[in-house]
Amino acid sequence: MTSHPLLEVDGLRVAIRRQDTAPTVLDGVSFAVGASQCLGIVGESGCGKSLTLRAVMGLLPPGIERTGGRIRLSLQPGAAPSDVQADQVAGRGLAMVFQDSHASLDPTMRVGTFIAETVRRRGGTSRSDARRRAVELLASVGVPDPKLRFNAYPHELSGGMRQRVAIALALATDPRVLLCDEPTTALDVTLQAQILRLLDTARAERGLGMVFVSHDIAVIRQIADVVAVMYAGQIIEIGPVSDVLDRPRHPYARALIDAVPSLDGPVGPFRSVPGSPPAPIDYGSACRFLDRCGHRDTACEGVVNGIDGRGAGHRSACVHSGTLASGLEAT
Amino acid sequence: MSAGRLRFVVGRLAQVLPVLAALLLIVVLLQQMMPGDPARVIAGPRATAEQVVQVRHELGLDRPVFEQFGRHVWNLLQGDLGTSNRTGIPITAIVGDRIGVTVWLLFGGLLVSTLLATPAALLMALRPRSRSARMCSRALTIIINCPPFWVGLMLASVLALGTGWLPVGGFGVDFGDRVRSMILPSLTIGLAAMPLLARSAAASLSQVLTADHVTTARSLGVSGWPLVRRHLLRNALPPAITLLAIQAAALLFGAVIVEQTFGLPGLGAEMITAASQRDFPVVQALTLIFGLAIIAINLLADLAVALLDPRTTWR
């Protein structure tokens, strides 16, 4: 049996609608996720990680539009992914967990009621069965006293507990693929580890596909199998986690990974490359990292596309990646 | 009721007491601040200086302010609002005669402005870029710049004089006449209050619309009317109610003007008559009633908001 990917994103383009211009913020983003697989996406703040997930969910903020690309989702176990409309997948195959659990849960709804309603939306469940299912879900995400917590409002729960509820809500839709937008960033390290374990368990038990966005390399190393590095609205490197994180090929990926303080070293300032990423309005066809790169030459000024993240293996968009790879590893 | 809500209700009720005291104080001091001497008004223009002093003594106006204050409060607690300087009629009777007109007028105004503002707000919040939303917004700007009495006159000349269906002023004797005589004044007040209400409700709605928790609900597949009912309105209603309460004072002021414009025998018209005739006790009593109404409206609004928002607690 061939194993199809669950989710395939092909050439995703997203633009900001302004009065006179429409700068492209996501430029040909492509990736695929299989069952029980976790794709990590890393990159500096503003590179388009959140917009990627929101575009896939069909939940772009007002004023931002998808201008191209296809999204394919496998809707039945074993089925090949088929084209889906962006406004039809939220809660029907795709679910999402957000960063800020405080702002992302409706303050006027009891968490149990919200989960039960979400269960019932799938149809065929009686009110009392949905309640029972909600209590089970709360228990399964590690909420103690789930019967009691059923009646709690979000503001009555701690941050870690709220994030567990958010995960239970997402799981209540019985998704095929779970999109996670920095779900542990707002939590302290202990809670962070617990939530990562919880997500990992859900993935294994349900055969979930998972896309996990983070700017934290350590978190990605823990949870992802494959990692894509984003820069200025493009995927510039992708590959198995150990390959990319230990032997980065793109100078930007290298800089990003170097900037992470080692686990036992002191937490120093972000030792990043000088300068900052270009604004979307300045995205051109040349390599977008060019101004900050120590390896630039005329080849970098030609057309440099992001890479298609759907293939297997370790690949980089850098025109010099072939020659640089060995040199970078040596330093 | 949760502990937080209970604390809120108790705390909010306790907050009313100093406001009530301040209102009473202002009402008593009003006499001192208003131009003219009530004793002279009562004694009449031909009274001698001694007679005026005599009247002032009889009225207790030569007593210290705090004593007047105490007496006033004592009378109020017994349901005694005093008597009119001009007619000698007990003020409770005057109020009883006229309060109905004002209450119905305010109710009508509120109904009109809510009926007009709700669709306008939904349109402007949910379809902000549509042509109709932009036209709606322009119309609101025009309306908000029209003085209520002028709107009243325009409505009267177009709807009443133009068609002859509605009375231009006055208050009929039978029920049907009275209902018809309330229509134009209610429209006038409602139109005056509507733009601000629509604008703020739209702002509150569109803020909720892009709130993270609404995105979460949509990510779970909630859409259409369930999204509006379960997640948008529940969260947008409390700010709208607070706003409505803040507008209560402006609405009352509007009622005073509109009653005068349309010759309705309500509390507002009485207030203007009493003020122009230096009928101090009536002015005092009506000021007190208007003040109490505003305090009560704000209290009710805050309690309603507390009921709708589970995060409520007393800070």
Ligand SMILES: Nc1ncnc2c1ncn2[C@@H]1O[C@H](COP(=O)(O)OP(=O)(O)O)[C@@H](O)[C@H]1O
């Ligand atoms: N609501 C918005 N309106 C306008 N621009 C936005 C909005 N959200 C994001 N952007 C822009 O899109 C780009 C990508 O943003 P985002 O996906 O949030 O980045 P990340 O999640 O990687 O930090 C940024 O340049 C940001 O300024």
Ligand SMILES: [Mg+2]
């Ligand atoms: Mg983000």
